[in-house]
Amino acid sequence: MDLPSHHSRLLQQLDEQRKRNLFCDCHIMVDGHTFRAHRNVLFASSGYFKMLLSQSSGEVGQPTTATFDVFSADTFTAILDFMYSGKLPLSGQNVIEIMSAASYLQITEVIGVCKMFIKSSLDINEKDRDGFLDMPDKESGPQTGQCGLYSTGWGMGRYPCNQPEGDIAAYLESSSCDPYGFCPRTDERLSSQNNVSTASMKMLDRHNRIPQMPSSTCSPDEHMRDCRIPETNDTGCHIEVELPQGEETEAFMNCRTAIQPRARRRHSLNRATKADEVYAKIMGIKGCLGEDNLPSMHFKCPFCTHTVKRKADLKRHLLCHTGERPYPCQACGKRFTRLEHVRSHYRTIHEAGKPICRWCKRHVTEDSGQVVQEGTRRFRLCNKCVAEVGAGSFPNEVDDDEPTIILSGDEDKEPTWSFHDGIHTSDTEIIDDASSDVVIHKVDDSDEEIKPIIC
């Protein structure tokens, strides 16, 4: 005998427990506010929490703490309420942020509803607007700032709408990919359905620094930010997650470094990276990643819709999800996902590899120009431009074949890497040129051949 009301009653009971702080075993810090919830509910509601909690599932009785800085407390309140009630108070003001947060937390139902809300508000699909989830009329919808209370049917047994369930299921299926599963390739559908939301969220990411939803339409950078899997410490018993605030990659890496020094050391020792672990894990789970509808020679990323033809490419691709950057630049400490990127960076930034004058953009040769150093950056200047900045008196006959001048100034990046044997810091003679603001350092370039040491 089926009791349809049981689910909703159960959810109500859980919500009651949450509000009375009973049996809450997970603490979520958002914007200075502490939310308490049940692991089971979070696990069942969010792909993000599913992954987060699955990595600490072995611990019992230990509260799990997660910290988010990427969305507001109000937004998380709405999402948490949704988890416990299936009701989502959407409005034109909060839909983007809720969708962004839901994307981050991998709550497919919320993403789908938000998509439909946006789509409806822009009157792109009249059929969906009229039929799905009791959408408000355009006049009373998002444009006017009024709030529409959406219910996904969570805890109600079914989708409470006139839309055929199959359509909704197909829509939600196409909205995202189960981080543990291997959803069919839906690039084309996603491309068409994400047009509005992707544009909106792109704008939001630029200004509000909210990470974006994992989808096949996101840019590589967005993709890396969006689909990065959560961090855990090595013990897994207490998880403190500091999420990126959408800042620059390097700053984020510094943040990650501060959070997970042991993991960084693991990279340095060339041991298995998190990407390796994930790779091994998913290979172990699925055996072969090309088991779905795709050709057997394709391998599918479990975190996004991307497919590759080779396992090695998948392994490399996983780095963008784990956020790992195993290859540091020896000169400035900036970290990269690939060795070739470090080399390219080193050549262009620290070796002045381009025979182009940085200022006048003219081609320079060893005779017509000099290598100039500004912080950890090196570039070439033609002799004419060097003279204009007051470095014309600098002698060309230095120890190295390639004279080098250092223009002091604020380094664009604070090195976190410790220089080896005083590279670029020793054998430096400072020549203070009073005629300009430029402080010229004469350096010994004998260590020019030193390449980044890749751990």
Place this chain on the structure above:
DNA sequence: CTGGGGATGGGGCCC
């Protein structure tokens, strides 16, 4: 505000 160019990141694929 906008366009150009450099820097960076990621995918495909060859060796």
Place this chain on the structure above:
DNA sequence: CGGGCCCCATCCCCA
């Protein structure tokens, strides 16, 4: 299978 090269998209800075 890893390394490396090439290509392209995107971001970011600056004029």
